[in-house]
Amino acid sequence: MPFVVGRRIVVSQDVVLEAAMVSWLEELDRREAAAREEIAELREQIVELTRRLAEREDVLSRLQIMRETMTEILSGDETVSVAVAESDAGEAEMEEPRLPAGSPVGVRLVPHWTPELAVGVLPGSYRDIVEVLQDAVHPMRAHHLCAALGLSTDKS
Structure with a gap:
């Protein structure tokens, strides 16, 4: 139902x-x-x-x-080891004598600036630039800085 x-x-x-x-x-x-x-x-x-x-x-x-x-x-503080693989497949990789460190293109790693950073940590060329700028009485243009450093500005 x-x-x-x-x-x-x-x-x-x-x-x-x-x-x-x-x-x-x-x-x-x-x-x-x-x-x-x-x-x-x-x-x-x-x-x-x-x-x-x-x-x-x-x-x-x-x-x-x-x-x-x-x-x-780039640090210039250590020596860089160069490993050269021999052309024979049977010989293991040999390490060449350690080379003096430093950039092969003349670049040097400069530490990051801090207020307590001394000029002495800079490479010689950087120290020269800082000395010229510190001795300047007026602001210097790049060609004046080059002249003060004894660098040629001729583009010829």
């Missing part, structure tokens, strides 16, 4: 339970599918982020190595 429950007409309690179970199972299946889809998307993002992280770590590593190498080359 049919009866009314809320806005539904229930023919029998067995039919309502079966309809509720199917609806419940369908909703559970839908939610599981959505969760699996989200997990797949997150895994793809993890793969992409892992790849990007590895790339950035590689760039950072190369920059750190470059900083160390350039500091060693």
Whole structure:
């Protein structure tokens, strides 16, 4: 015998339970599918982020190595070792005698300025420039500075 429950007409309690179970199972299946889809998307993002992280770590590593190498080359305080690979594949790399440090292009690393930095830490040519500028009575243009240092300003 049919009866009314809320806005539904229930023919029998067995039919309502079966309809509720199917609806419940369908909703559970839908939610599981959505969760699996989200997990797949997150895994793809993890793969992409892992790849990007590895790339950035590689760039950072190369920059750190470059900083160390350039500091060693330009500092002039240490010696630089040069390893040369032999042309024979059977022989191991041999280390050449240590070379005097310093830049092969004549560049010297100058420390960052601080108020307590003494002029004596600068290379000789820098100290000369500072002395000329300290002795100047008026502001100097570049060609006046060069003349005071005994440098030629001819472009010919």
